[in-house]
Amino acid sequence: MKERGKAIVVGWDFSEYSKLALDHALFYSYQTNLKVCLVHIVKRESDAIEMIVKLHEVVDRVYQNRGKHVDMMVRQGIVSEGLSSAAKEISAAVIFIGTRGVQGIQNYIGSHVLRTIMDSPIPFVIVQAPREKHTHFSLVCPIDSRKESKEILYWGAYFAQVLGAKISLVYPEYKTQTRIIKTRANVNFSKHYLSDCRVRYEEVNLSSKRFNNAIVEYAKKKHADLILTITNRQPKVQNLFTASKIQYLIANKEKIPVLCVNPRKDLWSYGAYK
Structure with a gap:
């Protein structure tokens, strides 16, 4: 079967939960032909340069620790809309986000999370914990x-x-x-x-x-x-x-x-x- 896209988008906010999402995304990337792209949404355009510098540091660490080239994007706007928009822009197959649960989802992408998912043609994967490592899936x-x-x-x-x-x-x-x-x-x-x-x-x-x-x-x-x-x-x-x-x-x-x-x-x- 062919992938319905070219990349895996990870919603990135520098939290421990976005790191969980990245770990899951990297695992699926290794199993497929999909690249990984970190997407960070800023409220003000003036914040973009600082975030680009910080994202470069994250991307460099991923390559040093995991040997994986990861792309990055910084977009200005609302997170709930920005993730889907960025994912469409790069023809992503799936979007990974990390959360600490119900309240965490609300804090991360607002109270309209399911409406956001409903409006997106791209599937979302919600992760809350580290990936279990085993040989049988x-x-x-x-x-x-x-x-x-x-x-x-x-x-x-x-x-x-x-x-x-x-x-x-x-x-x-x-x-x-x-x-x-x-x-x-x-x-x-x-x-x-x-x-x-x-x-x-x-x-x-x-x-x-x-x-x-x-x-x-x-x-x-x-x-x-x-x-x-x-x-x-x-x-x-x-x-x-x-x-x-x-x-x-x-x-x-x-x-x-x-x-x-x-x-x-x-x-x-x-x-x-x-």
């Missing part, structure tokens, strides 16, 4: 009754291939017949898709009650390296960050990295994945 890929939930399959298959990982297709055990039928159709599609990509997978049925909690608990049990999720496509939702279910998953207490994919209207049809 696993990904948790939730599938539900929404047709757009299948959109995470591309990224699941891509990362599974580059990491040699196994995917856990987890889906809710709904009570209503309509949701059961839709979910089963999505799961069957997912299995065929992953089989065609030659990706190892397993299917796991979880309780539909507090499904996101069940996802996190299962991911903890599996020592998962990444949880993939699709954001809500509904424009009427003004501030998804206030929704406790989504908030719990993205800033989960187990501090498992989460890849957030924004639904694409041009892929809402079943056939778009063929």
Whole structure:
């Protein structure tokens, strides 16, 4: 599978959490053909020169310590908009940001984080802790009754291939017949898709009650390296960050990295994945 971009953007604010994001990004960069670019957003244009000097020092240290050439960008504006704009500018595949949790996300990119992610065609990876170092990788890929939930399959298959990982297709055990039928159709599609990509997978049925909690608990049990999720496509939702279910998953207490994919209207049809 080909990458949907040329780089990995890391939101950089010189904090310990942006260092965590960089460490995760460097790992994925080593597994792919994607370069890494640090992006720092300044409020005033007059601050740009000082930040460029400091970023050069960071880039030099990365090369000295990790032997990796890292690019850098300084842009003026609002962080929540600047990251996505810079990522589009360099045709980035994914954006990594580090946070200390719910409050940390709010401090870092404002109270509209999920709206920012919703408006971005580029996925975000939220990290809260150092990357676990082991030789066997696993990904948790939730599938539900929404047709757009299948959109995470591309990224699941891509990362599974580059990491040699196994995917856990987890889906809710709904009570209503309509949701059961839709979910089963999505799961069957997912299995065929992953089989065609030659990706190892397993299917796991979880309780539909507090499904996101069940996802996190299962991911903890599996020592998962990444949880993939699709954001809500509904424009009427003004501030998804206030929704406790989504908030719990993205800033989960187990501090498992989460890849957030924004639904694409041009892929809402079943056939778009063929």
